[in-house]
Amino acid sequence: MIAEHAIILAVVLPLLAAPLCVLLGRGVLAWIAASLTVWTSFGLALHLLQRVLAKGTLYYAIGGWEAPVGIEYRLDAAGALVMTVVTAIASIVLPYSFTSIRQEIDEHKHAWFYACLLLCFSGLLGITVAGDAFNIFVFLEISSLSTYVLVSMGRDRRALTAAFKYLIIGTVGATFYLLGVGFMYQMTGTLNIEDLAVCLTKMSADGVTPVYETTTVRAALSFLTVGISMKVALFPLHVWLPNVYAYAPSVVSAFLSATATKVAILIFLRVFYTIDGQAIPFESLPLAQTLVPFAVAGAVIASFVAVYQRDVKRLLAYSSIAQVGYMICGIGLASAAGLESGLLHLFNHALMKGTLFLAIGCVVYRVGQTRLEFLRGIGREMPLTSVSIVIGGASLIGVPLTAGFVSKWALLTAVLEQGRWVIAALIIVSSLIAVVYVGQILHVMLIRKRPAGAEKVREAPMWMVIPTLILALSNLWYGTVDGQAADAARAAAASLIAEVTR
């Protein structure tokens, strides 16, 4: 009974728990409710991932109304992978948030904070399971609207302007997406993504050109691409991201950097592979010409800008833009290997950026500042946090034995498979620049001495250090021992390319 409804439960439970958190009112109770919900969703996601990997794509007709008339939830391996990432990160972030937000957010707002976090969580999960282009829009807006609120809760007043700019750009992006879906609907009369894939191959009204070659569908694709790129923060549409990550509360930065852009990338995959890939032959998708140049330019330029940042969270934010470049580059190669490396990097980047933002959150808890010079010499005084930053940083660069190495290697192999030497060289250049900016953080933290007369700092509370360490060690775990993530990414890539068999 529960197994049958697992897909919808994973999304609906957090949606129902969000108002419950507000009703409970007190911070502690809301935290318990939120944690239980998120852990349940994590359990369901793991269960679903195993089922999808074993049996293939799952379908769930809401209210028993069969698609394409009814609304359908559809979970393929790619969706299940992203769903696992989102729930896993949320499960680690929630225990951490309890201590962290006590310092960063006023007591009376705690229940609202958990409610918004759950709404955002629910929206992100909804996107992973939605089998309907319009539902993706609705879930996207649920997650985005709650994200704007979460960002505006930051201590610095610049969090407000960051949230406002994000609201404007995010809404424009979502409206572009809506318009693209509208054009698609106009041409096909359906919103179900698998049905769309089928309808696009049919002949259009003039009887000569197939629907996917009409100008309307082309226009739809350009609106969808630009709209989603804004949400993904693909260079040069990334302007909202640095301030959002820099001024949001530590927990929110960690959660968003590890999940929100990843889910937006999943929408990309839905549009280009699940919907279009069926109609247009896989190899002739015009992705390589359109996306890869921006992705690679973003990887290099954003890394370069990161070197000059004096605020650690801004530095990591620019690094995120660069890493999104790697993922989109892998996806844009339009090959099975490229897609697989992009998905694997999506998983690994969630681990590394999650680790780094959580660790910086620990530093903020003790030091109260995010500027680089305030980190001087904390390596000796906060050993566990520093170990996490070292591991996360190494993974970000792509040092062997870390998760980051596995996916970057996969990406380079996929690029070289197509003989694109220039792109491979640029990816390596961008990685070398990553050595510089990660090196800056490590240098300041481990080698420089505490300024004379500075107050002694202690290690952050255990409730914050343990989740950070778990995430840090998972970077090593997935870099050395465990190949499960790679297997899941392979299955996910296969599920996106495979023909619709129903």
Place this chain on the structure above:
Amino acid sequence: MDFLGLYNYWVFIVLMLSGFYLLLSARNLVKKVIGLNLFQTSVFVFYISTGKVKGGAVPIAAEGVDVYSNPLPHTLILTAIVVGVASTALGLSLILRIKDEYGSIEEDEVDMQDVLS
């Protein structure tokens, strides 16, 4: 090309671009939100106008009516309007907080204060 026959698209394009222009050019944050609203509403107009079937009646079952307009775009836009209202409300409340913190809702002045601090 049937220029006037496609007038609904022209309305939509003009509304959309006016909204987008206002969004980009306005320095006042409230005006930006107004631009955003116009921009979103134009897409709603587009959706609803595509649902119209020539000679079709209001999509309510009645005696002697065979052709109905497509009701699906209406229901979709009902949802999208709710989303639009939510983002407008959130945008305006953020402006209120910005006004409290910075004492201004002009983008230049707010940015200037950030640079100086």
